[in-house]
Amino acid sequence: MTVISNKIDEIFLLPPTEKQLFLSRFERIDVLKGTIVVSAEKIERYVYFIEEGIARAFRETDKGQRTIWFGEAGGVILSFLSFFKNQPGYESIEVLEDSVLYRISSSHLQELYNLHLPIANWGRKFAEQELLLTEQRFMDLQFRTATERYEDLIKHSPTILKRVQLGHIASYLGITQVSLSRIRSAKK
Amino acid sequence: MTVISNKIDEIFLLPPTEKQLFLSRFERIDVLKGTIVVSAEKIERYVYFIEEGIARAFRETDKGQRTIWFGEAGGVILSFLSFFKNQPGYESIEVLEDSVLYRISSSHLQELYNLHLPIANWGRKFAEQELLLTEQRFMDLQFRTATERYEDLIKHSPTILKRVQLGHIASYLGITQVSLSRIRSAKK
DNA sequence: CAATTTATTTAACAAATGATAAAAAATGAA
DNA sequence: TTCATTTTTTATCATTTGTTAAATAAATTG
Numbered sequence: 001m002t003v004i005s006n007k008i009d010e011i012f013l014l015p016p017t018e019k020q021l022f023l024s025r026f027e028r029i030d031v032l033k034g035t036i037v038v039s040a041e042k043i044e045r046y047v048y049f050i051e052e053g054i055a056r057a058f059r060e061t062d063k064g065q066r067t068i069w070f071g072e073a074g075g076v077i078l079s080f081l082s083f084f085k086n087q088p089g090y091e092s093i094e095v096l097e098d099s100v101l102y103r104i105s106s107s108h109l110q111e112l113y114n115l116h117l118p119i120a121n122w123g124r125k126f127a128e129q130e131l132l133l134t135e136q137r138f139m140d141l142q143f144r145t146a147t148e149r150y151e152d153l154i155k156h157s158p159t160i161l162k163r164v165q166l167g168h169i170a171s172y173l174g175i176t177q178v179s180l181s182r183i184r185s186a187k188k
Numbered sequence: 189m190t191v192i193s194n195k196i197d198e199i200f201l202l203p204p205t206e207k208q209l210f211l212s213r214f215e216r217i218d219v220l221k222g223t224i225v226v227s228a229e230k231i232e233r234y235v236y237f238i239e240e241g242i243a244r245a246f247r248e249t250d251k252g253q254r255t256i257w258f259g260e261a262g263g264v265i266l267s268f269l270s271f272f273k274n275q276p277g278y279e280s281i282e283v284l285e286d287s288v289l290y291r292i293s294s295s296h297l298q299e300l301y302n303l304h305l306p307i308a309n310w311g312r313k314f315a316e317q318e319l320l321l322t323e324q325r326f327m328d329l330q331f332r333t334a335t336e337r338y339e340d341l342i343k344h345s346p347t348i349l350k351r352v353q354l355g356h357i358a359s360y361l362g363i364t365q366v367s368l369s370r371i372r373s374a375k376k
Numbered sequence: 377c378a379a380t381t382t383a384t385t386t387a388a389c390a391a392a393t394g395a396t397a398a399a400a401a402a403t404g405a406a
Numbered sequence: 407t408t409c410a411t412t413t414t415t416t417a418t419c420a421t422t423t424g425t426t427a428a429a430t431a432a433a434t435t436g
Contacts, residue, residue: 080320134322143249179424366395366396370392381434390423393422
């Protein structure tokens with residue numbers, strides 16, 4: 001649980017008592033490659049932390065699946081809509097390799113938020129951090145070209161590039177696979 | 189202060205004591221049309237709530253200003269990067285009409301977060317809500333065409349369409365003004 | 377290993393959007 | 407109002423990206 005424990009500390013450092021309380025609410029699950037952890041059809045009642053493995057969030061469209069997010073060890077799997085508003089979310093999330101996850105239920109988390117100030121502030125910092133990441137994605141999409149976004153991916157997430165097929169990468173970048181292939185060949 | 193007071197309640201209902209404490213930290217400012225409330229150059233130490241008026245966030249690029257957000261009464265003016273990470277943000281924010289704002293300083297807010305559980309949870313809900321809005325923007329940009337985004341704007345924010353010039357709208361939609369003009373003429 | 381499936385690249389054409397320039401319309405100031 | 411400025415629309419051409427289909431390469435399975 002070390003990866004996740006570090007991740008939790010990184011978001012907001014909890015006093016030992018609260019940290020322990022928080023961790024005690026987590027439950028380990030081992031999932032096989034291809035498992036759909038979160039389904040767009042359903043309201044999801046857990047937040048998952050990735051201890052080991054890699055995950056992909058995607059939306060089903062008329063033109064097939066389109067990837068909206070990749071997560072590696074230390075990443076958090078959740079549907080914001082599901083978890084914050086109790087609605088079915090936009091996305092489904094699958095693991096692309098056999099993975100080890102730890103999850104905490106919505107109701108446990110709510111209870112902790114309502115009783116423990118440090119944990120409420122942890123939740124706030126968590127939301128703020130995810131907000132910054134989402135804003136970053138938005139800015140990239142709005143202000144950078146597909147080529148630049150691809151180069152950023154090479155630079156900042158080489159692991160993903162190596163472990164994930166290009167069709168998923170292309171839709172993540174907001175372009176077709178053909179277009180990505182053109183970008184790749186232009187770069188040589 | 190009624191618009192803002194309602195907005196605060198909408199995010200998360202505070203007990204009367206905390207609500208009053210929270211409100212007591214706000215300060216009213218009246219700003220003239222064209223005032224730059226938040227500058228991309230600086231670290232901004234306030235969050236502003238719009239009681240009356242309309243605002244626009246934009247980034248300076250090599251091709252001129254590009255709008256990233258519009259806010260009306262009840263909206264919140266802040267740079268996430270500035271406020272959450274104490275860094276200069278991406279955007280500058282100006283008011284497009286004479287406006288009435290209420291602001292609370294970063295340090296006051298931090299203090300309230302650290303001492304009052306309900307306010308910490310208010311802050312969490314606020315971040316969660318802004319996260320959902322940002323995610324929505326991202327999804328729109330990624331999954332909908334410029335034409336659809338324009339139609340959504342007509343449907344959901346007719347006020348903005350009426351009060352803001354089309355150049356700003358176009359860059360908000362992520363297209364050129366020429367392209368927006370084409371979309372508008374195709375619709376007749 | 378060969379056979380089959382899946383993933384990736386390439387090519388040709390269509391559609392959408394950008395860039396630039398000019399015209400038309402709207403706005404604001406004297 | 408009239409003139410000057412700003413905003414919006416229109417037109418033309420270049421560029422980018424999408425679409426479809428086929429070819430190549432890689433991975434998987436029996």
